[in-house]
Amino acid sequence: MSHPAVPAIRSDASRAIGDPFGRVAPHLAALDRFMHQQAEQFEPEIRDMAAYCLDTSGKRLRPTLVFISGWSGEGVVDEALVRAAGVVEMVHLATLVHDDIMDRAELRRSRPTASRQFGPDAAVLLGDALFSQALHIASQFPTTEVCRLVSASTRRVCSGEIMQTLRRRDLNVSLAEYRRMIDLKTAELFRVSCYLGASLSAQATGFAEAADRFGHHLGIAYQIYDDLADFLGEEKKIGKTLGTDLATGKLTLPLMLLLERVPADERAAIIKSLREGGTPGLAASKQRMHELGIAAAVKQTIDDELATALAALAPHASLPAVPLMSQLAGILQQQVAGLPSAPISR
Amino acid sequence: MSHPAVPAIRSDASRAIGDPFGRVAPHLAALDRFMHQQAEQFEPEIRDMAAYCLDTSGKRLRPTLVFISGWSGEGVVDEALVRAAGVVEMVHLATLVHDDIMDRAELRRSRPTASRQFGPDAAVLLGDALFSQALHIASQFPTTEVCRLVSASTRRVCSGEIMQTLRRRDLNVSLAEYRRMIDLKTAELFRVSCYLGASLSAQATGFAEAADRFGHHLGIAYQIYDDLADFLGEEKKIGKTLGTDLATGKLTLPLMLLLERVPADERAAIIKSLREGGTPGLAASKQRMHELGIAAAVKQTIDDELATALAALAPHASLPAVPLMSQLAGILQQQVAGLPSAPISR
Numbered sequence: 168m169s170h171p172a173v174p175a176i177r178s179d180a181s182r183a184i185g186d187p188f189g190r191v192a193p194h195l196a197a198l199d200r201f202m203h204q205q206a207e208q209f210e211p212e213i214r215d216m217a218a219y220c221l222d223t224s225g226k227r228l229r230p231t232l233v234f235i236s237g238w239s240g241e242g243v244v245d246e247a248l249v250r251a252a253g254v255v256e257m258v259h260l261a262t263l264v265h266d267d268i269m270d271r272a273e274l275r276r277s278r279p280t281a282s283r284q285f286g287p288d289a290a291v292l293l294g295d296a297l298f299s300q301a302l303h304i305a306s307q308f309p310t311t312e313v314c315r316l317v318s319a320s321t322r323r324v325c326s327g328e329i330m331q332t333l334r335r336r337d338l339n340v341s342l343a344e345y346r347r348m349i350d351l352k353t354a355e356l357f358r359v360s361c362y363l364g365a366s367l368s369a370q371a372t373g374f375a376e377a378a379d380r381f382g383h384h385l386g387i388a389y390q391i392y393d394d395l396a397d398f399l400g401e402e403k404k405i406g407k408t409l410g411t412d413l414a415t416g417k418l419t420l421p422l423m424l425l426l427e428r429v430p431a432d433e434r435a436a437i438i439k440s441l442r443e444g445g446t447p448g449l450a451a452s453k454q455r456m457h458e459l460g461i462a463a464a465v466k467q468t469i470d471d472e473l474a475t476a477l478a479a480l481a482p483h484a485s486l487p488a489v490p491l492m493s494q495l496a497g498i499l500q501q502q503v504a505g506l507p508s509a510p511i512s513r
Numbered sequence: 514m515s516h517p518a519v520p521a522i523r524s525d526a527s528r529a530i531g532d533p534f535g536r537v538a539p540h541l542a543a544l545d546r547f548m549h550q551q552a553e554q555f556e557p558e559i560r561d562m563a564a565y566c567l568d569t570s571g572k573r574l575r576p577t578l579v580f581i582s583g584w585s586g587e588g589v590v591d592e593a594l595v596r597a598a599g600v601v602e603m604v605h606l607a608t609l610v611h612d613d614i615m616d617r618a619e620l621r622r623s624r625p626t627a628s629r630q631f632g633p634d635a636a637v638l639l640g641d642a643l644f645s646q647a648l649h650i651a652s653q654f655p656t657t658e659v660c661r662l663v664s665a666s667t668r669r670v671c672s673g674e675i676m677q678t679l680r681r682r683d684l685n686v687s688l689a690e691y692r693r694m695i696d697l698k699t700a701e702l703f704r705v706s707c708y709l710g711a712s713l714s715a716q717a718t719g720f721a722e723a724a725d726r727f728g729h730h731l732g733i734a735y736q737i738y739d740d741l742a743d744f745l746g747e748e749k750k751i752g753k754t755l756g757t758d759l760a761t762g763k764l765t766l767p768l769m770l771l772l773e774r775v776p777a778d779e780r781a782a783i784i785k786s787l788r789e790g791g792t793p794g795l796a797a798s799k800q801r802m803h804e805l806g807i808a809a810a811v812k813q814t815i816d817d818e819l820a821t822a823l824a825a826l827a828p829h830a831s832l833p834a835v836p837l838m839s840q841l842a843g844i845l846q847q848q849v850a851g852l853p854s855a856p857i858s859r
Contacts, residue, residue, distance in 0.1 A: 210672035210697065265641060269634040285679075288615040291637055292675045295611060295644060299668035302648045306660035314652035314660040322645035326556035329638045333631075351556065 188494060193242070194234040197249045198256065199223045205253060208300060216285055216293055217300075220260055224276050229255040229360045232385075235491040236364030236378045251313060251363040254305045255356060258321050261297035262328070264290055269332060270415060313363065320359040327351025336416035338426065338438055345420060346387070353393075354386030361385075361492075370486050377479045381492060384476035385499070388469045392503050394419035395465045399510050416441075421465050428459045456509040469503050534840060539588070540580040543595045544602065545569045551599060554646060562631055562639055563646075566606055570622050575601040575706045578731075581837040582710030582724045597659060597709040600651045601702060604667050607643035608674070610636055615678060616761060659709065666705040673697025682762035684772065684784055691766060692733070699739075700732030707731075707838075716832050723825045727838060730822035731845070734815045738849050740765035741811045745856050762787075767811050774805045802855040815849050 206218040230252030237248045266272070267280035268287045274280065282290040298321065305313040330348050334340050340348075361382030366375035397412045398421040412419050426434055433455075456462060473496050480489050552564040576598030583594045612618070613626035614633045620626065628636040644667065651659040676694050680686055686694075707728030712721035743758045744767040758765050772780055779801075802808065819842050826835050 210669060212693075213672045213675050216675070262641075265637050268637060288678050289675050291611050291614060291640075292671045292678060294637075295608075295640070296668050296671040296675070298641060298644055299664050299671060302660065303664035303668060306657045306664055308657065311652045311654065311657050311660060314648060314657060318645050318649035318652055322642050322649060323556060325638045325642040325645060326559045329559050329562070329635050329642070332634050332638060347558075 188491075188498075190238075190241075190491060191231055191234040193244050194249065194252070195227055195230065197244050198227060198230050198252050201249050201253045202256070205257070205300065205304070208303070209296065213293065213296060216281070216289070217296065219284065220264055220281050220293060220297060221257070222260070222276060222278075227252075227256055228389075229259055229356055231495070232357060232360035232382060233364040235495060236361040236382070236488055237368035238364075238488040238491050239368050239370065240487055245368065247308070247367045248364060250304060250307065251367055252360075254301050254313065254317055255360045255363070257297055257301035257304065258317060258324070259356060261294045261301060262324060264294035264297060266328070268294075312366075316359055316363065320355050323351045323355045327353070327355070331417065334418070336442075338418060338441070340418045340423070342420075342423065345418065345423060349387060349390040349394075350383070353390040354383050357386030357389065358382040365488065368488075370488060371483060374483050374486060374488075377483055378488070378492070380479035381476045381496075384472050384479070385496060388472035388476065388496075388499060388503075391420055391465060391469050391472065392499060392506075395421055395462065395469070395503075395506060398422065399462065399507055420468065421461050424461050424464055425456070425459065428461070429455070454509070462506065462508040466503050466506070470500065473500055534837075534844075536584075536587075536837060537577055537580040539590050540595065540598070541573055541576065543590050544573060544576050544598050547595050547599045548602070551603070551646065551650070554649070555642065559639065559642060562627070562635070563642065565630065566610055566627050566639060566643060567603070568606070568622060568624075573598075573602055575605055575702055577841070578703060578706035578728060579710040581841060582707040582728070582834055583714035583716075584710075584834040584837050585714050585716065586833055591714065593654070593713045594710060596650060596653065597713055598706075600647050600659065600663055601706045601709070603643055603647035603650065604663060604670070605702060607640045607647060608670060610640035610643060612674070614640075658712075662705055662709065666701050669697045669701045673699070673701070677763065680764070682788075684764060684787070686764045686769070688766075688769060691764065691769060695733060695736040695740075696729075699736040700729050703732030703735065704728040711834065714834075716834060717829060720829050720832060720834075723829055724834070724838070726825035727822045727842075730818050730825070731842060734818035734822065734842075734845060734849075737766055737811060737815050737818065738845060738852075741767055741808065741815070741849075741852060744768065745808065745853055766814065767807055770807050770810055771802070771805065774807070775801070800855075808852065808854040812849050812852070816846065819846055 202221045202223055203218075206214060206221050209217040233248055233252040233255060237245065237251075239245070263275060264281045267275055268282040268290050271282075272280050273283050278284075280290075281293055285293065301321075302314060302318060305317045308314075327348050327350070330344075331352060334344070334348075358379055359382070361378040362375055365378035369375075394412060398419060412422075426437065429437065477493055477496055480492055483489055548567045548569055549564075552560060552567050555563040579594055579598040579601060583591065583597075585591070609621065610627045613621055614628040614636050617628075618626050619629050624630075626636075627639055631639065647667075648660060648664060651663045654660075673694050673696070676690075677698060680690070680694075704725055705728070707724040708721055711724035715721075740758060744765060758768075772783065775783065823839055823842055826838055829835055
């Protein structure tokens with residue numbers, strides 16, 4: 168894998184750490200077929216709209232987590248894992264439909280967002296229909312466990328997003344609050360993806376709980392990476408806009424550290440420029456970012472999180488799933504290392 | 514029960530046919546306690562917002578359907594029925610939260626809507642969290658059946674609402690399309706409420722299917738009644754605004770019949786006035802409504818639907834649930850009869 172100075176990632180970074188080793192390609196192909204079949208489950212009147220949202224062009228990171236956590240050897244594509252992957256991916260796609268309404272986003276994976284394509288009102292309902300269908304798939308397992316886990320996870324994801332929405336433009340978010348938000352909005356679905364994969368394949372006592380911890384810390388690491396990439400990034404031609412967190416008033420770790428590390432007068436100036444409308448005030452801060460070591464500190468935080476994720480797997484090193492899970496964490500580590508140490512082109 | 518010329522109903526009419534006979538009062542009290550407990554299940558950061566939406570001041574019509582369809586005798590408050598009632602009510606409350614965003618509604622049950630209170634962005638997510646929690650409660654039954662039924666129902670409700678949203682200001686909706694929309698958006702949750710009540714109490718072979726049919730036709734009748742009340746009504750001081758369907762461009766049965774029955778020139782004038790902004794064009798149509806027998810025709814349609822609903826119960830007349838279900842249909846019949854035969858004050 169190459170590591171260009173400016174990695175061609177998408178903001179959700181799934182492009183970067185989806186299935187780079189190609190091991191789960193047959194699983195992802197099965198998932199694609201499954202998702203296409205799912206579109207048929209929607210009422211005829213909304214089927215095309217649902218199919219539009221059940222886009223399989225993303226890197227399907229959460230499904231990949233299900234597949235690698237449930238890995239029991241090459242060539243085995245377990246139907247239950249495909250179904251579980253379908254559930255978490257559909258929940259994720261539903262949240263994207265609703266996120267894009269809130270962010271007034273125009274593009275998602277280089278296509279108009281559902282909100283843009285069908286209008287925000289229809290998009291609210293379409294997201295609801297996707298959530299419903301995700302839970303409907305979850306109800307097709309023999310027991311209620313998948314429903315129970317996924318519905319609780321979905322509620323927590325929404326809670327995290329509500330917190331983030333209500334704290335927009337609020338520069339007094341504490342580190343603990345930031346962590347709680349990314350735990351809920353991102354790590355939650357990573358966690359449940361890993362737990363489901365591991366528990367459905369029932370490989371060893373205690374492994375599902377270890378996979379759960381792995382997924383949690385991987386999710387935290389991933390979101391901080393995503394926030395750093397957004398903070399450092401420049402807009403790519405494909406996919407969606409980077410640098411949007413500042414523009415939408417989201418306080419993320421890099422900015423929090425910056426505000427923490429600068430002297431009071433500089434802090435006031437940055438806050439003033441943010442309040443006046445976003446990124447321009449940071450135009451001159453590239454040099455300052457270097458001096459203050461912001462990116463380095465954020466990268467360290469991510470690495471610590473990834474180390475914790477990997478430590479959770481240590482007692483299960485002999486299971487076939489573990490090397491793949493470690494590899495995925497390693498790829499994120501490399502991606503993090505490949506990020507520049509200061510904002511690009513500002 | 515009194516029948517004033519202008520019944521003091523709310524637009525969703527649950528006020529009118531909730532629990533007028535007081536038979537399910539202990540059940541509704543148990544439901545209230547259950548819903549208050551449910552608020553505690555939400556993440557602390559959004560608990561107050563969830564509690565705001567888990568308003569128990571409505572007449573809880575869908576829960577009432579669960580309770581009477583599962584009725585096995587005075588004094589029995591079955592926990593499973595309370596839980597099922599909680600599920601359908603929470604799904605309903607979630608749809609209201611999202612509906613009010615789309616309708617730009619300011620008031621619901623005489624309080625600011627969630628959208629007004631917390632902003633539309635937070636309201637989208639809050640509705641999602643309510644949907645998730647509803648399915649989470651559904652997952653607490655011993656089998657996946659409740660999850661399976663309720664998630665499919667929720668998807669269908671959303672599909673109906675999407676159709677309605679996309680057909681706003683479209684005056685070419687056919688009767689079949691209108692029926693399909695109300696079947697999905699309203700009758701679906703009535704149907705599943707009755708089915709769940711009957712099947713959870715397992716009273717007799719075939720009764721759950723009969724209750725399902727009853728709920729379906731009652732739901733259709735109820736929505737047409739609601740549409741007629743909206744068409745005929747004047748704004749009440751409490752609750753929400755009536756006459757909003759015309760204002761929001763919703764084509765309902767009364768207006769469809771009016772357009773069908775008037776001569777071409779009059780039709781053109783009505784359409785023109787609707788296109789120019791809503792109700793004023795109908796100001797002079799009170800007399801015309803009488804002459805054309807619009808309200809009478811709509812009332813007949815509702816009565817036919819209620820007769821079909823009641824016929825479904827006939828084979829099970831000996832079950833304790835049936836008299837209560839019949840009584841509820843009868844109350845709706847009386848409410849329909851009590852509506853005026855032409856619009857009020859225009």
